[in-house]
Amino acid sequence: MTRFIKENSLSLFFLLIFLLALFGQAIAGQAKFNDQQLVDDGQPVSVWRYIASSDFAVDVAENWQSEYLQFLLFILATVWLVQRGSPESKELGKEGAESDKDQMIGEHARPGSPSWATAGGLRRALISNSLGWVMGLVFALSWLAQSVAGLAAGNAERLTDLRDPENWGSYVIGPEFWSRTLQNWQSEFLAVASMVALSIYLRQRGSAESKPVGAPHGATGIEG
Incomplete structure (x- = not known):
């Protein structure tokens, strides 16, 4: 244990x-x-x-969907985009999906590699993109849960105020839904941008999210 x-x-x-x-x-x-x-x-x-209750569900779901959207976009963006000097970026010149050798798949697989990494076709495609797919699925389900729970909570309030309830379509294009959604998104995007940029010049000794203390500011893709 x-x-x-x-x-x-x-x-x-x-x-x-x-x-x-x-x-x-x-x-x-x-x-x-x-x-x-x-x-x-x-x-x-x-x-x-x-x-x-729907009040609790909508608060939880709207936070989850923004977090998983943050990670989904960061995972996909770092395939093609780089930031000189950041340990959150790949090394300069390695943009893209990289070669089979770099990714240790197919004939380049090593002992202990996942079995699907040695396979071809659909299985290799699935394992090669499995992290993004799962993050995207959780984001989509959380977003859907937020919209459904938010609609239920909003309609309960509308009925209390003697107003007609909304349907789902009207709610998801309305200001209430997008105000709550974008409020969370902007904070997540700012947090990622801050982590990428600040880690160029700042260090945290021993952290895998930081460069070694003595690494040059321009060192890219190097973690401590």
């Missing part, structure tokens, strides 16, 4: 703080929701009922 924790400590650490943050969001969100219920002469709800 100790060895498993050590070898997977990075994933386990972020999974733990994700769960803690999600729980904290549920507690804080329930308190905010119940405050509004009292203002509207409604009944407070339990934390479990709040977690099952």
Whole structure:
């Protein structure tokens, strides 16, 4: 068990703080929701009922879709685009999908390579793009979940105000949906741009996301 924790400590650490943050969001969100219920002469709800509500679902989904969009775009952009001096970029001159030798596929596969890396056709194409496909799928599902949950939450509010409910099509082209969506997107894009640019000149000793402390500012694609 100790060895498993050590070898997977990075994933386990972020999974733990994700769960803690999600729980904290549920507690804080329930308190905010119940405050509004009292203002509207409604009944407070339990934390479990709040977690099952569209209000909680839309807040979670809109954050997830923006995060996975960020990673999807970063994964795809770094295939073709480079940034001189950044460890988040490939080395200059290696733009593109690279050769089979560089990617260790087909006859260039090594012992321990995934079995599909040695195959051809569809299996090789799938494993060669599997990270992007999965990130894109999670983004699409999260975006859909956000739109459905947001519609349900918005219509509940509209009915409280004695207004007619919206349909899904009207909601996803409306200002409420895109205001929430673009609010998250712009922060994710700024965070990526900051990481790419700041890592040219700044260092974090021992981090895989930083260049070695003594590496030149112009060194590209080198991680500590």
